[in-house]
Amino acid sequence: MLFPQIRLRSTFAQTELQIEKPIQEIQQPNAEMTMEQPKAELTMERIPSRLTIDQTQAREDMDLKSVGRRIEEAAQLGYQNWLAGLARVAQDGNEMMRIENGGGAIVRQAKRNSEGPPKEFNIGWIPSHFSVKIDYEPGSVDIQWQVRRPVVDVEVKKPIHQYIPGFTQVNLANYNSINIDFENLRHVGTGGYEQKI
Structure with missing residues (x-):
């Protein structure tokens, strides 16, 4: 089917x-x-320190004197000796003027002129204390600077x-x-x- x-x-x-x-x-x-860096400016001003040492007195204490100082001392000593001699001669003259009064003026003058002054001795320091003079002036430094910023130029594409x-x-x-x-x-x-x- x-x-x-x-x-x-x-x-x-x-x-x-x-x-x-x-x-x-x-x-x-x-x-x-482009980049440019200008240099910074730096200025320095310096005043140097100063140290002075004066040892003139110490050298004089050790008898190491300059010629000028020796001449000055010799002139001063001569002048003082001249004044002392002048006073002594005047005193001796005054005593001699009164010789008629007695009193032994010639003996006293002879004794005074023959004997020197008494010797003195004491402890001393050579050179003496603080004979070296020291003076110090500190120095200084002044620093000034000026910073320069960089110059940057950028061109974008x-x-x-x-x-x-x-x-x-x-x-x-x-x-x-x-x-x-x-x-x-x-x-x-x-x-x-x-x-x-």
């Missing part, structure tokens, strides 16, 4: 894509930079950008279809009529 059959065959529609990729180019030129957009084209490669087929299909009518479809 043959059963009727309906056969369906269908195909799906197929699309076709044509794609053009986008193109992008970016170039970044280097920036230009914009990027070079090229862009070609892409696109997509959609086409229908195959259309959809349906095919219907009948097998063993019959129509039976009245009166024994039969027809194959």
